[in-house]
Amino acid sequence: MARVVKVFRTLRNHWKKSTFAVCVLSYGGYWLYGKHCDNVLRREACLVAREFGRQQIAPQERLRKATVILNPAACSGKANNLFEKNAAPILHLAGVEVTVVKTDYEGQAKKLMELMEQTDMLIVAGGDGTLQEVITGLLRRPDHDKFSNTPIGFIPLGSHNSLSPSLHLLSDNKVKDITSATLSILKGETVPLDVLQIKSEKEQPVFALMGLRWGAFRDVSSTISKYWYLGPLKTNAAHWFRTLRVRLYFLRHCRVCSTNTECTRGNTHNSCLYSTTLEASACQLELPEASGTFYNIDNEEYEAMPVEVRLLPRKLRFFISAERREQLLSQTQ
Known part of the structure; x- marks a missing residue:
């Protein structure tokens, strides 16, 4: 009993140090709990992916091929680590033949898409800028009609991921968003999306998904x-x-x-009567x-100039989660 009284007396006499220690321990415990939750999410996603990998295929069938365009500079340079820890294991466990192509500088994804060979699925791992470069390079190809049928998966690794709410149910956990997006690619449900073609007189057209x-x-x-x-x-x-x-x-x-x-x-119109x-x-x-x-x-900055904006309806197919598809269907009914 005397030892307990001595401990409490020491804590009271050094209350500043005690308060600081409690704050550090509380933060450390919260951080460790967050890491544990992330590991649980990764494990659950890997167990689901393993079931896809255990499915038998016929001798004449080949593994599905996936080309991943990864921007390591996304999310302040954390994208490569996020992909390797949260997305890559899921794809490998599912038995997908993965080819990862990393970009080294801004605009490289457009050039890579000009050289890309036919693949079963195209996966964009990055943010809004990476996605816009990929679809712009894809639709600038002379044979873009053939490549437009390739389903596209989007793994949100960037600071801005404006397309994600349209494809997946978002949470406040980055790991859950990444694993859910990767699993939706494996499940194979797709949705057609409209594309905007934005063209000026001086430059090649730029293509956008969000506007x-x-x-x-x-x-x-x-x-x-x-x-x-x-x-x-x-x-x-x-x-x-x-x-x-x-x-x-x-x-x-x-x-x-x-x-x-x-x-x-010659006149200007800042409002449209009876219309929003x-x-x-x-x-x-x-x-x-x-x-x-x-x-x-699509959150990428361009210098203002006269442009022609044209809608290309249902131009590309993107992987979508089943939960998000059901939510969209319920909203339209």
Whole structure:
């Protein structure tokens, strides 16, 4: 009993050190628990993948081939480690013949797609930038009609993964998102997605899945990371500072307009009466050149210039999780 009293007396007399030790131990315990949960998720995913690998195939059949375009620089250089720990073991256990091609610099994925041979499935391991480069390089090929039938899997390894919510049920755990996306590739369910072709007079066309953003909100979102030191207030701070130097945005008369609007050449239209969206399969955006403004194509920044945007319906097929497909079907009913 005296020893217990002595311990409590020591803790009380050195309360600052005791408080610091409790904080360190609590954080360490939380970190270890998180690592344990991640290992459990990996183990469960590997057990599911092993069942795919145990399936028998006929002697004349061959293993499924998968070409992986991996961007090691994604997620601040952590993408390669994330792929090797969370995705690669699942693909190998499932009996997939995997060919991993790593990019060394920005824009290389476009060139790699020009040289890619036919494969059973194409897997993009990276973020929005990697995915946009891959589909742009794929659809620039002369034989893109043949390669458009190749199903594409997206493993979210980047800082921005805008397509993931359309394909998988997201969580607050990076490991779970990666393993779930990899398992959905093995299960083989696909969904056709529309693609935007964005073409200027001077450059080759760029292809996008999520869209083109231009204007004040795009400019604000590009500056949020500069206020990282403000923590949860960084978004509010970016909007507030932007209002101090707001600039005027407008679009000129475009070639293709909705039948619900009346456009006059030379006039500007900042609102559309009785409409929140303009439905069109193609439109011409006459963005002013050399004005110092930019627009985003799938979260990748481009200098603003006049472009023609055309919708390519159901152009590519992507792997989708069964849970997400059921959710989409229930929303349409």
